[in-house]
Amino acid sequence: MRKTLMLASAFALLATTLSAVAATDEKLASQAHVKMPEAREIALKTFPGKIVKEELEKEKGGSGLRYSFDIAANGVTREIGVDAKDGKVLENSIDNGKD
Incomplete structure (x- = not known):
């Protein structure tokens, strides 16, 4: 019980x-002015591969609201940050695994 x-x-x-x-x-x-499907397209144009993680978060830089995508391709995972207000790429770096 x-x-x-x-x-x-x-x-x-x-x-x-x-x-x-x-x-x-x-x-x-x-x-967000940019919706998730559009942000995905922007991220995948920046680094083609498979999205393994995605989120919308408040974070410093740009408008302060961004989509964050972890994209894997050819044994590498990159983190691509897309501003949720204007669609600009804010980050394109090798994922450090600290998410």
Whole structure:
């Protein structure tokens, strides 16, 4: 019974956390003039390959709102940052794995 209660509490906490993350993601997305599909195209033109990770985040540089893509090709993973307000490439570097 105690394990069931602990598990239920853990799932409730996880659901609350995921809901808060989703609300934050929606808020950030509503501030972006460039939408995710367009940002993906820009990133893949910068470094063709397979997108293995993508996110919209607040970060210094440009407008302060950027898409970050980890793109893998030929054994190399690069991080491509695209400004979410004007579509400019803000970063094109070898991924350091500290994400």
